[in-house]
Amino acid sequence: MNRASLEKRPDDVARMFDDVAARYDLVNDVLSAGQVRYWRRIVVAAVDAHRGQRVLDLAAGTGTSSEPYADAGVDVVAADFSPGMLEVGRRRRPDITFVQADATALPFGDDEFDATTISYGLRNVNDPRQALREMLRVTKPGGRLVVAEFSRPTFAPFRTVYTEYLMRAIPPIARAVASNPDSYVYLAESIRAWPDQDQLAGWLVEAGWTDVQYRNLTGGIVAVHRAIRPTVTAAGTVDTSAVDTGSVTTPSS
Numbered sequence: 001m002n003r004a005s006l007e008k009r010p011d012d013v014a015r016m017f018d019d020v021a022a023r024y025d026l027v028n029d030v031l032s033a034g035q036v037r038y039w040r041r042i043v044v045a046a047v048d049a050h051r052g053q054r055v056l057d058l059a060a061g062t063g064t065s066s067e068p069y070a071d072a073g074v075d076v077v078a079a080d081f082s083p084g085m086l087e088v089g090r091r092r093r094p095d096i097t098f099v100q101a102d103a104t105a106l107p108f109g110d111d112e113f114d115a116t117t118i119s120y121g122l123r124n125v126n127d128p129r130q131a132l133r134e135m136l137r138v139t140k141p142g143g144r145l146v147v148a149e150f151s152r153p154t155f156a157p158f159r160t161v162y163t164e165y166l167m168r169a170i171p172p173i174a175r176a177v178a179s180n181p182d183s184y185v186y187l188a189e190s191i192r193a194w195p196d197q198d199q200l201a202g203w204l205v206e207a208g209w210t211d212v213q214y215r216n217l218t219g220g221i222v223a224v225h226r227a228i229r230p231t232v233t234a235a236g237t238v239d240t241s242a243v244d245t246g247s248v249t250t251p252s253s
């Protein structure tokens, strides 16, 4: 091994990420031709966290997605279930709080975070809809969710070229640079099997998030979904007056 199958058994997924941890960030840069840095900047802007706020970066891996928050003085918690990824993260950024956590059963109380975010992690979670419910639970009412995930390119000819890249080019490139090249076959397969932008937006709504919107990046290779946890009124009813429940917009990339 080690590569997980599309069944995404948690032990297999965690072990696979343990194995890629050592060269994870380098491989990301190479496979995305540097685009990953631009995608990360968009996510940080969408999370819009400020000093004094608490942010959960779920499936944080080596903490690369958590660093900009820590650098801005935001109290960020980097949570992941792969001991190998966490170890690399703790070594690289001892100032960041890393917590071993399964996205489907988070070890945090209700309403703990001003914002919750997950970058390139949800696709790997065995039960992503349960993870979206858990993220809702730990986020404060009125708090924000930002999900970055690979998605479906919107322009059909580009989609064809991209799918070829995923299936044919990634494995040989990964063999040259990755510590566990086989896992990059899983990467390609899992991206192809993942729901498109609208389906994922529907999952967010189903989980209880409101004001769901998404933005396509690099022609839809990546989509960034944003949503708000509804507030609850004194009468115990959900107040969605300030938000547009379930609306999905697609500003141009």
Ligand SMILES: C[S@@+](CC[C@H](N)C(=O)[O-])C[C@H]1O[C@@H](n2cnc3c(N)ncnc32)[C@H](O)[C@@H]1O
Binding pocket: 010, 013, 014, 017, 058, 059, 060, 061, 062, 063, 064, 065, 079, 080, 081, 082, 085, 101, 102, 103, 104, 118, 119, 120, 121, 122, 124, 125, 126
């Ligand atoms: C592709 S990495 C993303 C890491 C980081 N967010 C980034 O942007 O570089 C995906 C991460 O999801 C984690 N993961 C997968 N399933 C998980 C689960 N059920 N609970 C917690 N973490 C999970 C893996 O361990 C891995 O570190």
